[in-house]
Amino acid sequence: MLKIENLHASVEDKAILRGINLEVKPGEVHAIMGPNGSGKSTLSSVIAGKEEYEVTDGTIVFNEEDINELAAEERAHKGVFLSFQYPVEIPGVSVTNFIKTAINENRKAKGLEDMPAKDMLKLIREKAELLEIDRKFLSRSLNEGFSGGEKKRNEIFQMAMLEPKLAILDETDSGLDIDALRIVANGVNKLKSKDNAVIVITHYQRLLDHIVPDFVHVLYNGKIVKSGGKELAHELEEKGYDWIKEEVDA
Amino acid sequence: MDLKEKLLSSYLVFENKLDIDSPINDIRNEAIKTFEEKGFPSKKEEAWKYTSLNKVLKEDYSIFPKQENAIDYKDVKKYFIHDIDTYKIVFIDGKYSSHLSETTHDGIDVCLMSAALTKPKYQLIIENYYNKVATKDSLTSLNTAFANEGAYIHIPKNKIVDKPIQIINFSTGNESATMLQPRNLIVVDENSHVQIIERHQSLTENAVLTNSVTEIFTNKRAIVDFYKIQNDNEKATLIDNTYVNQKRESIASVHTFSFGGKLIRNNLNYYQNGERIDSILKGVTILSDKQHVDHNTLVHHIEPNCESHQDYKGIFGDSSTGIFNGKIIVNKEAQKTNAFQSNNNILVSDKATINSKPQLEIFADDVKCSHGCTIGQLDESAMFYMRSRGIPEKEAKALLMYAFSNNVLSSVKIPEIKQRITKIIANKLGVNIGFDL
Numbered sequence: 001m002l003k004i005e006n007l008h009a010s011v012e013d014k015a016i017l018r019g020i021n022l023e024v025k026p027g028e029v030h031a032i033m034g035p036n037g038s039g040k041s042t043l044s045s046v047i048a049g050k051e052e053y054e055v056t057d058g059t060i061v062f063n064e065e066d067i068n069e070l071a072a073e074e075r076a077h078k079g080v081f082l083s084f085q086y087p088v089e090i091p092g093v094s095v096t097n098f099i100k101t102a103i104n105e106n107r108k109a110k111g112l113e114d115m116p117a118k119d120m121l122k123l124i125r126e127k128a129e130l131l132e133i134d135r136k137f138l139s140r141s142l143n144e145g146f147s148g149g150e151k152k153r154n155e156i157f158q159m160a161m162l163e164p165k166l167a168i169l170d171e172t173d174s175g176l177d178i179d180a181l182r183i184v185a186n187g188v189n190k191l192k193s194k195d196n197a198v199i200v201i202t203h204y205q206r207l208l209d210h211i212v213p214d215f216v217h218v219l220y221n222g223k224i225v226k227s228g229g230k231e232l233a234h235e236l237e238e239k240g241y242d243w244i245k246e247e248v249d250a
Numbered sequence: 251m252d253l254k255e256k257l258l259s260s261y262l263v264f265e266n267k268l269d270i271d272s273p274i275n276d277i278r279n280e281a282i283k284t285f286e287e288k289g290f291p292s293k294k295e296e297a298w299k300y301t302s303l304n305k306v307l308k309e310d311y312s313i314f315p316k317q318e319n320a321i322d323y324k325d326v327k328k329y330f331i332h333d334i335d336t337y338k339i340v341f342i343d344g345k346y347s348s349h350l351s352e353t354t355h356d357g358i359d360v361c362l363m364s365a366a367l368t369k370p371k372y373q374l375i376i377e378n379y380y381n382k383v384a385t386k387d388s389l390t391s392l393n394t395a396f397a398n399e400g401a402y403i404h405i406p407k408n409k410i411v412d413k414p415i416q417i418i419n420f421s422t423g424n425e426s427a428t429m430l431q432p433r434n435l436i437v438v439d440e441n442s443h444v445q446i447i448e449r450h451q452s453l454t455e456n457a458v459l460t461n462s463v464t465e466i467f468t469n470k471r472a473i474v475d476f477y478k479i480q481n482d483n484e485k486a487t488l489i490d491n492t493y494v495n496q497k498r499e500s501i502a503s504v505h506t507f508s509f510g511g512k513l514i515r516n517n518l519n520y521y522q523n524g525e526r527i528d529s530i531l532k533g534v535t536i537l538s539d540k541q542h543v544d545h546n547t548l549v550h551h552i553e554p555n556c557e558s559h560q561d562y563k564g565i566f567g568d569s570s571t572g573i574f575n576g577k578i579i580v581n582k583e584a585q586k587t588n589a590f591q592s593n594n595n596i597l598v599s600d601k602a603t604i605n606s607k608p609q610l611e612i613f614a615d616d617v618k619c620s621h622g623c624t625i626g627q628l629d630e631s632a633m634f635y636m637r638s639r640g641i642p643e644k645e646a647k648a649l650l651m652y653a654f655s656n657n658v659l660s661s662v663k664i665p666e667i668k669q670r671i672t673k674i675i676a677n678k679l680g681v682n683i684g685f686d687l
Contacts, residue, residue, distance in 0.1 A: 048638045052630075076640035088635040092653025101649060102639040109640065158639060 001026050001197050002047075002166055007058035009046045016042045018222035019058070024166065027194040031208055031233060032201045034219035035241040040201045041085055043219065044170040048082035049075045062166070077109035079165030083155040083172050090142040095154060096124060098142050099161050106162065127160040131187045148175025156187045163191070168199045173207035185210030205237035218244055253307045254289055258282070260313040261395055274367050277381050281394035288388035300573045300605045301515055301544040306487045309457045311429035313396070315343040319422040321453070323350060329451045330416060334666050336447070337415040339401040343422055344430045346399065350418075359404040360415055363433055366402035375404055379437050383465050383495040383521060390491045390517075393463040397433035400464075407440035407469075414445040414664060419462075421486075423454025434464040438472040438500075445475045445664060452486040464492045468500035470524070475503050477667055481510035481674050484539065491517045498524030498553075505662060506533040507671050508543045509678050519548040522584075525555045533562040534655040534671070536678055537570035537602075544573040551584040551614075560591040563655045566602035577609040578619060585614050591621040596628060596654060598647070648679040 007020040016039045024030050034040050046053045047060060049072035060068050067075055090098070103123075104114045115123075128138060131153050143151050152172050159167050169188065173181055188211050192198060200211055208216075208230065216232040217224045220241070225248045226232065236244075251259075261282050268275055290307055291298040319342055330338070337360045340350035346362055353361045359372075366372040367380075384390050401417045421428050438444055452458045468474050480488060488511055494502050508514055520529045535543050549558040564572045574593045595604045608621040628650050636646035652675055662668045676682065 050634050050638075071643070072634060072637035073640050073642045073646075076638055082638050084635065084638075088629070088632045090632050090635070090650070090653060092656035093649055098636075098639075098649075101645070102636075102641055105642060105645060106640040162639065 001063060003059075003061040004047075005059050005061075007046070007060060008056045009042060009053050010056055011042070011053050015056070016053075016222050017046065020222070020224055022217065022224065024197045024199060026197055028215065029192070029198045029200065029211060029213045031213035031216045031230075032199060032219055032224075033203065033216060033233065033236055035245070036203070038219045039222040040219055041170055044082055044168045044199070044201055047075075047168060048072055048080060073105070074109075076162075076164075077106055081159050081162055081164030081167045083152070083159060083167065083169045085171040085174065087143045087146075087151045087155055089144045089146075091144045093142045094139050095142055096138045099124065099158055102158070103161060123161065127157055130160055130190060131157045132183050133157055149177060149180030152176055152184055153180060153187075156184050160187060160191055165196050166199070167191075167196070168201065170201045171203065172200070173202055173204065181207065181210065205233050208233045220244060220248055253311060256311075257313060257392065258286055264314070264396060269368070272368070273377070274380070278395050278397075281386075281391040284386050284391035285388050285395060288391070291388055297546060297575070300571070301513070301542065306459060306513060309427040309459070311427045311457070311459055313429055315345075315421075315428050315430070316424055319343065319424060321347070321350065321420060321422065326350070326420065326451070326453070329418060329420075329449060331414070331447055331664075331666050331670060334664070335413045337413060338418065339415065340418045340420070341399065341432065342420045343424070343428060344399055344419075344432065347420075358406065358409055358411060359402065361402050363400040363402045363435060364398055366435065367398065372402070372404075375437055379465065379467055380435060381465070383467065383493040384463055384491070385493070385519070389461055389489055390463055393431045393433060393461050393491065396431045397463065400433035400435070402434070403436045403444070403446070405438045405442040405444050405472075407442055409442045411442070411444040414447055417446065417448045419450045419460065421452045421454060421458045421460075423452065423456035423458065427457040428459070430458065430460045430462075432460070432462045434462070436464065436466045436474070438466075438468050438474055440470045440472060443473040445477075447477045447479065447667065449479045450482055450486070450488055452483050455483075455485055458486045459489075460487065461489045462491065464490075466492065466494045466502065467497075468494070468502045469497045471499045472497075473501045475663055476505070477662070477664070478504065478506045478516075479671070479674075480506065480508040480514055483510065484512050484541075486511050487513045489515045489517070492519065494518075494520045494529070496520065496522050496524065496527045496529065499526045500524070501528045501530070503530035503532070503661075505658070506545070507674070508533065508535040508537070509674055511541065511543075513541075514543045515546065516544065517546045519550075520558065521550045522552050522556045522558075525553050527553075527556040529556070529558040530661075531558070531560040531562075532658045532661060533564075534658050535562070535564040535572055536651065536655070536675060537565070537572060538567045538678070539570065540568070541570045543571075544575070546573075546575045548577045548579070549589065551578070551580040551587045551589060553581075553583060554585045554587070556584065557588040558590065560593075561658055562593045563658055564593070564595040564604060565598060565651050565654065566595065566604055567598040569599070569601040571602070572604045574604075574606045574623075575609070576607070576621070578611070578621075580612040580614050580617050580619065582613040585616045587614060587617040587619070589617070589619040593623045594654070595623075595625045596651065597625060598628065644679075645681050648676070648681040651675075651679060
């Protein structure tokens with residue numbers, strides 16, 4: 001589904017990714033872990049198509065297509081979804097209106113008519129329930145004044161609405177209390193199928209107790225320096241990242 | 251012959267046709283003298299520093315357009331708020347169009363200035379209100395000199411007007427260039443409530459210059475909601491001089507939506523003559539190409555315990571220019587005044603310009619006055635966020651701009667107006683998304 005080869009990327013001439021190789025197949029869950037500043041968020045932004053990042057070398061192939069030259073919205077239309085570490089506040093646009101616009105723009109890109117209002121409402125209700133989102137919440141301005149937990153739940157709600165093929169969850173666990181973490185993880189698990197894939201980017205093990213990865217990768221200095229199964233996450237939780245750094249820097 | 255000379259000589263012709271015994275003539279004669287002395291405003295005047303009329307005044311305007319052109323309702327329906335029942339006062343090239351209008355004398359007067367200025371029935375109101383709040387600046391005086399048609403609205407006390415009133419001025423451009431000077435008077439007595447929509451619409455590619463004056467009087471506890479829809483074509487220039495005189499406990503709101511036209515100058519002046527008055531001035535301006543819109547507001551707090559709220563949002567693209575010049579005067583006696591002013595702008599293009607200038611003259615010591623002005627760009631991180639959800643760049647921009655003006659739109663009390671404005675914004679931004687926020 002996703003094949004990244006020798007990916008180099010920089011922002012304002014500062015190299016951040018220095019040769020990433022990663023392959024994600026349908027039905028898989030990959031965790032990318034690593035210390036602060038290792039390039040985790042950059043990797044997710046580059047896959048989603050943020051223009052500030054310049055890909056200097058390598059390829060990103062999504063479903064057999066090189067997506068490197070595509071705009072963020074085109075990648076979204078093909079099924080890439082990024083759950084933001086810091087969802088942006090957009091005063092004046094309600095959650096409902098935003099998701100309606102997003103759904104219909106995705107349909108437009110596929111040559112489909114707007115979703116009938118009735119179906120839209122039904123879908124919104126269904127997915128809101130899955131994320132235990134109150135209906136009043138849906139008429140509020142997008143992310144404005146939301147708590148950390150509300151923001152992340154709203155991200156997963158949008159993911160549930162858009163049904164992406166590849167979901168990248170960038171530090172979705174940060175700012176979540178235990179209950180919110182459970183709700184969010186539960187939502188992600190329910191959306192998982194053999195046809196879609198999830199990349200979980202996280203600093204800590206705790207989200208991976210709920211969303212169990214098939215593979216764990218450690219990112220350090222813009223490179224994947226170690227890969228393994230879910231037990232690698234436990235090892236990192238126990239020992240921290242220093243041993244990895246020492247191993248690499250040695 | 252320049253336009254000023256042409257106007258002065260036209261006045262002599264105009265004067266000969268008038269009833270010499272009418273007291274209005276004295277007002278006219280005085281006004282033309284004022285205009286003759288002052289002439290058109292130039293950029294040397296502080297209040298006109300950023301707006302030059304030079305180019306506009308070069309056209310050879312016809313001062314007295316020929317008789318009314320017939321217009322079919324179906325051709326101009328789109329300029330009306332037509333999905334709700336309204337009273338309508340419609341003018342074509344400055345002349346009343348009875349077949350497009352729907353006036354009334356049933357308990358309220360929604361009719362014509364030409365009748366009000368000449369018929370004894372209206373004499374008392376005219377004596378008490380006509381030209382009483384309009385100032386003696388040159389453009390207002392010019393209008394006063396030539397004024398003989400426009401909307402006359404009088405709402406006696408304790409009436410809630412059952413439907414909004416639309417005042418629409420069409421120009422058809424039979425002549426090469428047309429100058430129009432509509433004059434409106436709106437008097438709302440104690441406890442009454444009225445909603446008014448005003449629009450100037452050119453139907454021609456020829457130049458049109460409109461110099462309009464509207465006087466609004468809100469008596470005790472009266473409520474007036476006034477909506478100005480400015481979405482004219484690129485050959486049309488509008489100078490709108492609106493004066494609001496408020497008595498105690500009245501509420502007057504003016505919403506100005508400026509999206510079209512070549513050049514627009516809005517002079518909106520409020521005078522608070524009583525206590526516990528609320529004055530509301532709101533605007534959304536979205537410009538493109540070389541459009542130029544200049545909002546010049548004045549709120550004069552004369553008595554204590556009053557409020558004023560100004561909120562103007564502007565979005566400027568291409569080589570457009572926006573000006574916001576907001577003046578608040580608080581007299582020494584006007585203690586406990588709450589005066590708020592905010593002007594927020596987004597520049598979408600490197601070539602667009604905004605000049606924002608708050609002017610506060612406060613002579614009282616126990617007041618709350620605040621003003622804030624921002625000039626920014628569209629939030630890049632918000633753009634990426636929206637695009638990452640599949641909303642294309644143009645639509646994402648449009649949604650952000652709409653959201654930016656939503657504060658002002660949300661205070662529009664007539665849903666059909668809000669829908670119309672929304673549609674105009676979507677058209678203007680070239681997107682097809684329903685902003686049902």
